[in-house]
Amino acid sequence: DVVMTQTPVSLSVSLGGQVSISCRSSQSLVHNNGNTYLSWYLQKPGQSPQLLIYKVSNRFSGISDRFSGSGSGTDFTLKISRVEPDDLGVYYCGQGTQYPFTFGSGTKLEIK
Amino acid sequence: VQLVESGGGLVQPGKSLKLSCSASGFTFSSYGMHWIRQAPGKGLDWVAYISSSSGTVYADAVKGRFTISRDNAKNTLYLQLNSLKSEDTAIYYCARWAISRVMDAWGQGASVTVSS
Numbered sequence: 234d235v236v237m238t239q240t241p242v243s244l245s246v247s248l249g250g251q252v253s254i255s256c257r258s259s260q261s262l263v264h265n266n267g268n269t270y271l272s273w274y275l276q277k278p279g280q281s282p283q284l285l286i287y288k289v290s291n292r293f294s295g296i297s298d299r300f301s302g303s304g305s306g307t308d309f310t311l312k313i314s315r316v317e318p319d320d321l322g323v324y325y326c327g328q329g330t331q332y333p334f335t336f337g338s339g340t341k342l343e344i345k
Numbered sequence: 346v347q348l349v350e351s352g353g354g355l356v357q358p359g360k361s362l363k364l365s366c367s368a369s370g371f372t373f374s375s376y377g378m379h380w381i382r383q384a385p386g387k388g389l390d391w392v393a394y395i396s397s398s399s400g401t402v403y404a405d406a407v408k409g410r411f412t413i414s415r416d417n418a419k420n421t422l423y424l425q426l427n428s429l430k431s432e433d434t435a436i437y438y439c440a441r442w443a444i445s446r447v448m449d450a451w452g453q454g455a456s457v458t459v460s461s
Contacts (some may be wrong), residue, residue: 268446270445270446272448274389274448276389280453281438281451281452281453281454282389282438282448282451283451284447284448284449284450287443287445287446287447288445288446288447291445293449323388325388327389327447327448329446329447329448330446332402333391333402333404333405334379334391334394335391336388336389336390336391337388339388339389
């Protein structure tokens with residue numbers, strides 16, 4: 234199974250600041266078709282997860298350009314700029330390249 | 346797009362439960378669907394997948410105990426949970442599988458508690 238390792242476990246940021254979350258996979262996430270199926274989700278308190286980023290760097294419909302994804306192979310990053318109060322919650326990376334689909338353990342974002 | 350789970354509850358170890366996920370706002374029959382669970386205070390744990398043509402894949406932890414199925418006429422996804430264990434206690438989410446191999450829509454979740 235592909236193990237997804239997220240760091241840090243938690244972080245605290247001031248409003249308007251910028252944060253980066255790292256996600257590393259135990260195997261390359263490059264699919265046989267050449268695509269890399271790494272996505273990012275945000276679970277706000279008391280809610281179900283919502284999709285932010287897919288295929289490493291593509292923002293999902295309606296997602297602010299304050300969110301950006303990058304990386305390749307086994308090393309990926311989510312950056313959030315100009316942090317707003319509504320950004321708080323737990324961020325998960327997930328891979329859809331191979332079964333079983335796996336997620337990182339999550340990064341909790343708190344607002345100072 | 347809307348996904349609404351139902352059927353959760355409190356069940357004794359070794360018993361069974363069936364979850365449903367009612368889909369609307371899209372052509373249900375054209376999409377693969379997943380079940381993902383989240384134990385209390387824990388992260389996301391993928392459970393099972395069913396393709397648009399009803400091919401299935403399971404996580405090792407539930408293989409042989411859980412069955413994912415779908416009824417396209419009713420726009421409904423199911424998860425039959427048998428031989429339940431305390432470690433199956435979780436919120437169970439259904440999610441749509443997009444062509445970009447990502448879960449792009451999630452339900453609000455159904456809570457399953459396995460306890461005597």
